[in-house]
Amino acid sequence: MTVRESWFPSHVKDMSQKECQSLLEGGHVGRIAFVDPDGPVVLPVNYVMVGGCVVLATAPYSSLARHAASAAVSFEIDEIDEFTESGWSVLVRGRTSIVERHELSGVDLPQPWAEGIRTLVRKISPADISGRRLIPT
Amino acid sequence: MTVRESWFPSHVKDMSQKECQSLLEGGHVGRIAFVDPDGPVVLPVNYVMVGGCVVLATAPYSSLARHAASAAVSFEIDEIDEFTESGWSVLVRGRTSIVERHELSGVDLPQPWAEGIRTLVRKISPADISGRRLIPT
Numbered sequence: 151m152t153v154r155e156s157w158f159p160s161h162v163k164d165m166s167q168k169e170c171q172s173l174l175e176g177g178h179v180g181r182i183a184f185v186d187p188d189g190p191v192v193l194p195v196n197y198v199m200v201g202g203c204v205v206l207a208t209a210p211y212s213s214l215a216r217h218a219a220s221a222a223v224s225f226e227i228d229e230i231d232e233f234t235e236s237g238w239s240v241l242v243r244g245r246t247s248i249v250e251r252h253e254l255s256g257v258d259l260p261q262p263w264a265e266g267i268r269t270l271v272r273k274i275s276p277a278d279i280s281g282r283r284l285i286p287t
Numbered sequence: 288m289t290v291r292e293s294w295f296p297s298h299v300k301d302m303s304q305k306e307c308q309s310l311l312e313g314g315h316v317g318r319i320a321f322v323d324p325d326g327p328v329v330l331p332v333n334y335v336m337v338g339g340c341v342v343l344a345t346a347p348y349s350s351l352a353r354h355a356a357s358a359a360v361s362f363e364i365d366e367i368d369e370f371t372e373s374g375w376s377v378l379v380r381g382r383t384s385i386v387e388r389h390e391l392s393g394v395d396l397p398q399p400w401a402e403g404i405r406t407l408v409r410k411i412s413p414a415d416i417s418g419r420r421l422i423p424t
Contacts, residue, residue, distance in 0.1 A: 179367050183320040183327040189359025190320040190327040194367060194376050222326025230316050230331060239331050 165281035170240045173227065173281065175199050178260075180227040182206070182274075184218035184246075191217075196260045197225070203273040204242055205249060207260050215270050218246050225274050240281040244274045302418035307377045310364065310418065312336050315397075317364040319343065319411075321355035321383075328354075333397045334362070340410040341379055342386060344397050352407050355383050362411050377418040381411045 165173075183192040193214065197206045204225050208214045223246050228239035249271040259271065302310075320329040330351065334343045341362050345351045360383050365376035386408045396408065 178369055181318060181329055181363065181365075183329040183361070185322060185327050188380060190322050190329075190361045191380070192318055192320040192327075192329050192361045192363040192378065194363075194365050194374070224320070224327050224329045226318065226329040226331075228318075228331050232315055237331070241329065243325060243328070 161285045163283045163285055165238065165240070165283055167279060170279045170281040171202075173238065173240050174204070174242070174279075177227045180204070180225050182214065182218065183224040183226070184214065184221060186213060186217040192226075198258065198260045200254065200257050200273065203275050204244075205254070205257070205260065205271060205273045208270050208272060215272075218272070220245060220247055223274055234286045236284045236286045238281060238283040240279065242274060242276045242279050244277045246272045246274050249273045298422045300420045300422055302375065302377070302420055304416060307416045307418040308339075310375065310377050311341070311379070311416075314364045317341070317362050319351065319355065320361040320363070321351065321358060323350060323354040329363075335395065335397045337391065337394050337410065340412050341381075342391070342394070342397065342408060342410045345407050345409060352409075355409070357382060357384055360411055371423045373421045373423045375418060375420040377416065379411060379413045380415045381413045383409045383411050386410045 177197070179194060179196045181192050182195050183190055185191070191213065195206045195208070195214075197204050199205070223244065225242040226239060228237060230237035251271065254271065314334070316331060316333045318329050319332050320327055322328070328350065332343045332345070332351075334341050336342070360381065362379040362381075363376060365374060367374035388408070391408065
């Protein structure tokens with residue numbers, strides 16, 4: 151085993167709720183983790199924040215729709231700089247529920263980039279939000 | 288609800304195993320999803336590929352170490368271009384196991400960027416690898 155001489159330890163800093171919220175509001179793409187019969191799965195999704203909830207659109211017959219209905223899920227966003235070995239991540243934990251279209255009046259819904267009809271809109275109501283920032287020393 | 292006029296549907300293409308492997312070999316940072324008593328969690332980690340397995344280093348007393356020991360996990364890498372609304376993601380599903388240091392002789396282990404002692408090395412032995420690419424139309 152060799153040691154990477156270029157490695158500089160970074161400081162880990164817990165982010166405030168305000169900072170986490172601000173990063174969530176500013177993002178467009180995150181990753182949802184849910185559990186199917188074979189264990190946890192993590193997939194990229196695009197999203198919008200509506201009233202403090204993470205809102206995403208999915209296909210009614212997708213794996214996400216089948217296994218993340220009213221289930222405990224995680225939602226993660228991050229930004230990593232490999233050069234400075236720094237970055238941040240925000241983790242939202244909560245349960246999913248179906249959103250009725252009328253609840254989203256005036257909201258610019260996340261448009262999945264892939265072709266296909268994705269009409270099922272879900273929201274993740276956060277039970278816990280946490281974030282960490284790695285600051286180069 | 289308004290419609291984003293700028294949205295262009297992309298084509299989804301399943302990637303070959305070779306393409307997935309190549310992207311995994313070329314990466315340094317991914318996200319591991321595991322399940323703790325409150326549900327799935329997803330966290331960024333850095334990694335190296337060793338003999339077809341995803342190898343990562345963690346702290347012996349971390350949440351990851353406690354809840355992802357010999358458990359079903361997912362590991363995900365992706366690259367997203369928000370401007371062209373395209374990108375790719377690779378998902379590895381498998382079980383974790385502890386790696387003895389001698390198994391990694393000559394391997395440049397992933398160095399966690401955060402300060403702290405991370406001596407527990409784990410590998411994810413892939414049971415399934417899949418990847419999708421979103422190509423702008």
